[in-house]
Amino acid sequence: MSVLTVAGQKGGSGKSTLVRNLAVHFALDGYRVGIVDADLIQQHSSEFFADRAKEAGRDVWNPREDVPGLSVAVWDRNSATVPTAAIVLAPQTDQDSIGEVIQGLADALDVVICDLQGSASVAMIHAIHYADLVLIPVQPSNDDLKSCHSTARHVLQAGKSARRTIPYRIVISRASTGFRPEVEKVVEAALENAGLPRLNTPVFERTAFKRASFSRVAPVFDDPDGGAAKNMAAVYAEVRDTLATIASAASEVA
Numbered sequence: 001m002s003v004l005t006v007a008g009q010k011g012g013s014g015k016s017t018l019v020r021n022l023a024v025h026f027a028l029d030g031y032r033v034g035i036v037d038a039d040l041i042q043q044h045s046s047e048f049f050a051d052r053a054k055e056a057g058r059d060v061w062n063p064r065e066d067v068p069g070l071s072v073a074v075w076d077r078n079s080a081t082v083p084t085a086a087i088v089l090a091p092q093t094d095q096d097s098i099g100e101v102i103q104g105l106a107d108a109l110d111v112v113i114c115d116l117q118g119s120a121s122v123a124m125i126h127a128i129h130y131a132d133l134v135l136i137p138v139q140p141s142n143d144d145l146k147s148c149h150s151t152a153r154h155v156l157q158a159g160k161s162a163r164r165t166i167p168y169r170i171v172i173s174r175a176s177t178g179f180r181p182e183v184e185k186v187v188e189a190a191l192e193n194a195g196l197p198r199l200n201t202p203v204f205e206r207t208a209f210k211r212a213s214f215s216r217v218a219p220v221f222d223d224p225d226g227g228a229a230k231n232m233a234a235v236y237a238e239v240r241d242t243l244a245t246i247a248s249a250a251s252e253v254a
């Protein structure tokens with residue numbers, strides 16, 4: 001099992017977009033995937049895979065049955081066992097329980113992906129502690145650059161307190177296709193100079209990703225030969241290979 005934490009102290013950087021699409025790509029590749037939605041303000045990952053209903057004043061999440069080719073289940077944490085499905089969603093995971101939820105899913109499934117609120121939080125620190133790999137999406141802007149430095153520092157400090165190296169990668173998010181504006185080159189150079197590791201593949205700004213937030217149909221289903229689906233397939237392949245490299249390095253040390 002691997003735990004992938006998508007973190008960042010900025011809203012709108014594309015965390016939930018990355019979580020949802022990576023979950024679909026891992027699942028289509030045969031991995032059993034868990035999603036921990038620890039964003040208690042905007043449950044965008046949960047809303048993508050489940051329908052919210054109100055029962056006696058509280059939210060109840062019913063798994064969607066119409067995700068093409070993939071079964072989805074919601075883990076009701078009153079139940080001791082994690083359900084069987086291609087994607088298992090743990091919605092509204094709060095900071096008091098996030099560690100137990102990550103561990104519970106990780107024990108039962110192949111990959112656990114944590115979606116977080118766009119702020120430094122106790123949940124973020126816990127999810128970083130559990131991570132085999134932290135992804136930090138950053139939009140090409142100066143504000144985003146500053147906040148990604150701060151998140152990277154949290155990862156480094158968490159690693160020190162855990163007495164292990166916690167691998168992380170910056171993911172350039174919402175990058176321009178075609179003509180690359182100067183600001184993107186500046187951000188990439190700044191990351192390079194600061195020695196912050198990043199994925200080679202950016203996530204591009206694509207209408208198809210935005211459209212999917214309405215339709216709840218991932219680009220890989222909607223338009224499998226389109227730019228967004230191909231882009232996400234490449235991001236997925238790099239994330240999967242990075243996790244595999246990390247796992248084999250860890251087993252050599254052990």
Ligand SMILES: Nc1ncnc2c1ncn2[C@@H]1O[C@H](COP(=O)(O)OP(=O)(O)O)[C@@H](O)[C@H]1O
Binds near residue numbers: 013
């Ligand atoms: N690569 C992208 N291309 C186009 N729109 C995107 C992309 N990434 C995110 N968005 C849009 O930006 C908004 C915020 O994205 P989201 O993934 O929810 O960010 P976060 O979870 O970091 O707050 C959403 O409307 C989403 O559809």
Ligand SMILES: [Mg+2]
Binds near residue numbers: 015016017044
């Ligand atoms: Mg989000």
